[in-house]
Amino acid sequence: MHLEDCRIIELPKIEDSRGNLTFVESFNHIPFEIKRVYYLYDVPSGVERGGHGHKELEQLMVAISGSFDVSVNDGQNTRIFQLNRPFFGLYIPKSMWRHLHNFSSGAVCLNLASDFYKESDYYRDFTEYQKIRKSLV
Numbered sequence: 615m616h617l618e619d620c621r622i623i624e625l626p627k628i629e630d631s632r633g634n635l636t637f638v639e640s641f642n643h644i645p646f647e648i649k650r651v652y653y654l655y656d657v658p659s660g661v662e663r664g665g666h667g668h669k670e671l672e673q674l675m676v677a678i679s680g681s682f683d684v685s686v687n688d689g690q691n692t693r694i695f696q697l698n699r700p701f702f703g704l705y706i707p708k709s710m711w712r713h714l715h716n717f718s719s720g721a722v723c724l725n726l727a728s729d730f731y732k733e734s735d736y737y738r739d740f741t742e743y744q745k746i747r748k749s750l751v
């Protein structure tokens with residue numbers, strides 16, 4: 615997978631005088647089946663999250679409230695995405711390293727993931743990750 619495969623996906627937004635509604639369907643809006651949902655919230659100012667890679671996991675990240683930045687790295691290059699709308703999701707394919715930073719006050723990061731939580735799917739060491747990425751090319 616390449617850094618160019620990371621992309622912002624615009625999700626449906628049903629506007630209504632009662633408020634807006636956004637939804638996500640597996641294989642319709644995102645290219646994987648959702649097996650897990652988790653969210654980050656009450657993130658203190660100045661704190662970074664992430665700082666790891668995944669072997670097989672695919673994800674969609676959405677700022678359902680507030681904003682934050684996501685830096686995605688393929689072992690060589692970095693792309694930075696700002697998420698600040700509940701109807702834009704960042705698709706992260708497998709084999710990417712990521713950092714989440716610049717969380718606004720009250721930010722909530724919703725994550726839709728292609729698999730259950732498995733520590734064995736993580737790369738926790740960046741140098742190790744870089745070596746493995748090089749060997750994959």
Ligand code: TYD
Binds near residue numbers: 652663664666730731
């Ligand atoms: P981690 O993925 O490292 O957090 P970050 O969002 O900063 O990348 O996970 C933090 C801790 O939470 C770690 O001990 C693993 C645990 N965890 C679960 O038990 N289930 C999950 O679905 C996730 C995402 C994390």
